[in-house]
Amino acid sequence: MLLPLLYLGSAAALAEEREWASYAKLVDSFKLNKFYAAPLSERDKVNLYLTVTPKNKAIKPSELALTVVHAAGRQALPITADGKLYIVPNRGWIKEDAKIWTNMPKSEKVSVGFGMEALLPEGLQWQYARLMGSVGQGNDLIKSQAGVYSLFMPTLKSVSLKFARPAQVRIQCRHGVKLYSSDADGYVRLTPDQALLQENPAMLVSERPVEAELDTK
Numbered sequence: 001m002l003l004p005l006l007y008l009g010s011a012a013a014l015a016e017e018r019e020w021a022s023y024a025k026l027v028d029s030f031k032l033n034k035f036y037a038a039p040l041s042e043r044d045k046v047n048l049y050l051t052v053t054p055k056n057k058a059i060k061p062s063e064l065a066l067t068v069v070h071a072a073g074r075q076a077l078p079i080t081a082d083g084k085l086y087i088v089p090n091r092g093w094i095k096e097d098a099k100i101w102t103n104m105p106k107s108e109k110v111s112v113g114f115g116m117e118a119l120l121p122e123g124l125q126w127q128y129a130r131l132m133g134s135v136g137q138g139n140d141l142i143k144s145q146a147g148v149y150s151l152f153m154p155t156l157k158s159v160s161l162k163f164a165r166p167a168q169v170r171i172q173c174r175h176g177v178k179l180y181s182s183d184a185d186g187y188v189r190l191t192p193d194q195a196l197l198q199e200n201p202a203m204l205v206s207e208r209p210v211e212a213e214l215d216t217k
Helices: 022-029 032-037 090-096 127-151 194-201
Strands: 003-010 018-021 045-053 066-069 073-076 097-102 109-116 126-127 159-164 168-173 175-179 187-190 202-205 213-216
Touching: 018 022, 022 032, 022 090, 022 097, 032 127, 045 127, 066 090, 109 127, 126 127, 127 159, 127 194, 127 202, 127 213, 168 194, 175 187
Parallel strands: none
Antiparallel strands: 003 109, 018 097, 045 109, 066 073, 066 097, 109 213, 126 202, 159 187, 159 213, 168 175, 168 202
16 A cells, blocks of 8 residues: 655755755654554554655665664665665654755655555464454554544555465365465455454465555555
8 A cells, every 4th residue: 555645855866965854754744653652452463664756767766865864873764675664763863853864866856655564474374364454453543543534545455465476375264265376466465354354264375475565455
């Protein structure tokens, strides 16, 4: 799930480092403090991340460099190849109003958004509700944290498991085995089934997924 919410100056060719954004403002804009302040029991199946997407399609997210400059020094904010940025709010940096610096000039823009993913249990087998309960938990978090604005937020509907190679997912339910194969793009999209959430059967995957995105489709 990708929800672009604001644009910040950034991107293009490498340049001298410059100030990009307030760390506290970035954390507040996406309610990261509220997410991590929620009891663990209300967020133990999901993870929240930011996305940074250069408006210029010729620029790769991996070309962006973001560094928090704070009182005690500097800390890089790692960005994945697909533009995901994981931030656990640092109260000290928020209090001192630390700044995020970048190595990109002002001539381009970067779309900053957020997404949610399911937290995959260890191994190749887990209980159905442990994974598929992430959809309901994600929607509950959006509703509780966005308040009245949750009416305008999309509803999470499925878990999209992405595999590096062709793979299968087996659900060993009471009435037989449900078998799902990855599509041409390596995905298996699963929509929560209320009966299976109650039964909570075992799920087995032929190989471990590389990601488990919560999707609005």
